Amino acid sequence: MNITMSESTSSTERELLTMNPPVKQGQRLTRENIIEFLAERFNRLPENERKLFTYGSIYLGINSAFAGLIANSLFRRILHVSQAWFSSSLPMAVLPFLTSVAIYNATVTTPMLTGDLNCATCAVVRGGLIGTVAGGLYPILLALPVNGGLAARYQTTPLPEKGNILRFWTTVSQPVLKKMSFVLILQAMFGVYISSRHYTIYEQMLKLPPPGTDLEELPE
Known part of the structure; x- marks a missing residue:
């Protein structure tokens, strides 16, 4: 059966079906085909674009x-906790970093690299939510029990009775x-920026010419 493109075919699949050389007639379009196609396109991007795509999540994690x-x-x-500065600061830096990146x-x-995210709005919303929740709210929620435990251990602040906790x-x-409201807004904006730049790079990947075609500049 020949390969045909339906109205629901994603932009990644359309690019794959029209690339040179195309998927052979009668060959089923598989997830492996799409991943291989995107990997080949990604490797042909300019170095600065590849670095931004690769390390963007790390910037958000920082x-x-x-x-x-x-x-x-x-x-x-x-x-009023002055003790154990390093032991409380280490998890407060490492855990939000790892969580945001992951x-x-x-x-x-x-x-994006597997062809499962073909919606610019979806990518931007995801980036904004990750920046706000994983990069803003999560550190606040994490700092509460960490420092609450230190306050109880070193008795720096009178803790309430059970009924008033x-x-x-x-x-x-x-x-x-x-005080962290500005940080939350900044994290949301940065998440939106990174995800929008990533989707722009993703679209550039799809617009690249077939292998062997030399262009002086990538299409904007």
Whole structure:
């Protein structure tokens, strides 16, 4: 049976079906074909574009690490914790970094390189959510128990009775959330920027000419 393109065929599949040499008649278009096609196109991108696509999630992760350190510092000041600075700062930098990188790669970068993400709006929304949640809210939520445990251990702040725990931590968290609001907005904007740039690079990959064709400049 010959390969035909339906209305639901993705842009990646359309590019693959028209590339030179095309998929042979009667050969089924598989996921491996698409991944191989995108990998070949990716390797032909300019070096700066490849670096941005490869390390974009790391840039987002670095911002998340800084957000974690800021949240950690704010909670330490409110709870008057001066001990164990390194032991509290290390997880507050490492965990948000690793979480942001892993989630971004799993939901944005990898789906693009496998042809599963062909929607610019979807990519931008995912990037913004990852920047806000993994890069902003998660460090705040992580800093709360870390510094709460230190405050209890070193008795730097009188902790409430069982019945007032929720009210106490809500009161403690409010000034942190207020001061971190700018960081949350910045993280969301950076996530949107990185994901939009990645999708632009992805579209450039699809517009590249067939192998063996020399062009002085890539199409914009």
